[in-house]
Amino acid sequence: MKKTVLLVFLVFSCICVxxxxxxxxxxxxxxxENGRRYELGKGVSKNDSKALSFYLKAAEAxxxxxxxxxxxxxxxxxxxxxxxKKALFWYEKAARQGHYGAQNNLANILWTGPKGVKxxxxxxxxxxxxxxxxxxxxAQLKMALFYLSRGEQDPAAYRKAYYWNFQAALQGLPxxxxxxxxxxxxxxxxxxxxxxxxxxxxxxxxxxxREAKARLKKLGY
Numbered sequence: 001m002k003k004t005v006l007l008v009f010l011v012f013s014c015i016c017v018x019x020x021x022x023x024x025x026x027x028x029x030x031x032x033e034n035g036r037r038y039e040l041g042k043g044v045s046k047n048d049s050k051a052l053s054f055y056l057k058a059a060e061a062x063x064x065x066x067x068x069x070x071x072x073x074x075x076x077x078x079x080x081x082x083x084x085k086k087a088l089f090w091y092e093k094a095a096r097q098g099h100y101g102a103q104n105n106l107a108n109i110l111w112t113g114p115k116g117v118k119x120x121x122x123x124x125x126x127x128x129x130x131x132x133x134x135x136x137x138x139a140q141l142k143m144a145l146f147y148l149s150r151g152e153q154d155p156a157a158y159r160k161a162y163y164w165n166f167q168a169a170l171q172g173l174p175x176x177x178x179x180x181x182x183x184x185x186x187x188x189x190x191x192x193x194x195x196x197x198x199x200x201x202x203x204x205x206x207x208x209x210r211e212a213k214a215r216l217k218k219l220g221y
Contacts, residue, residue, distance in 0.1 A: 028063040029063065032058040032065060032069075034054040035054035035069065038050040051079060052070065055070045064097040064099050067094035068090070070090040071087045071089075071094060074087035075105065085116055087105075091105050098134075100134045104127070104139040106127050108142075111124040127139075128142045140167045140171070141165070144168060147160040151188065155188070155189075158188040158189025158190075162183050165179045165180050165183065169200065174203070174207040174209040175204070177201075177204035177207075177209070177212070178204040178211055181198070184200065201219075202221070
């Protein structure tokens with residue numbers, strides 16, 4: 001008798017657990033993965049509106065990658081109207097959780113200060129620097145371009161420009177490779193070295209960089 005009661009109790013417990021599992025709300029990760037499915041069309045038709053809906057729910061639950069994707073969708077008006085303020089909000093949420101891409105994207109907005117957003121270049125540089133320090137190539141290039149813009153007034157800035165261009169060039173960014181060639185050819189921030197300059201021009205040209213191709217042609221390569 002006792003065994004029968006125990007067996008019934010165990011079966012009932014399993015049924016209850018099953019119902020609880022089926023009725024449990026989706027986790028932030030599950031919401032994010034649903035967003036990816038609709039964004040990429042994995043097993044479903046591509047639908048940016050549905051993708052954003054899932055990303056937003058995951059983002060509100062604190063999912064950092066979903067926050068970054070939500071920011072991107074608002075920035076480019078994917079699945080919704082373009083909304084830079086909302087993009088900024090979600091980029092910053094992800095950026096403060098250490099998302100390198102969101103840090104870079106947030107800095108891009110703060111640097112230019114599009115309509116409705118207050119320009120804050122000091123804050124932009126802080127986020128570019130954080131992203132660049134963690135190896136994000138686009139942010140490294142932005143740091144390089146910033147120091148290049150200061151080179152005429154402060155020749156020492158060229159050394160920093162060379163450093164950040166080198167970091168970005170190692171990741172294959174043709175614009176950074178082009179600038180490395182320019183700095184090497186001119187001897188700004190680094191010792192003049194035409195052989196190394198041509199090396200970087202060729203790297204950039206191989207990826208279709210027009211100025212690099214033109215420069216190589218002018219140099220006879």
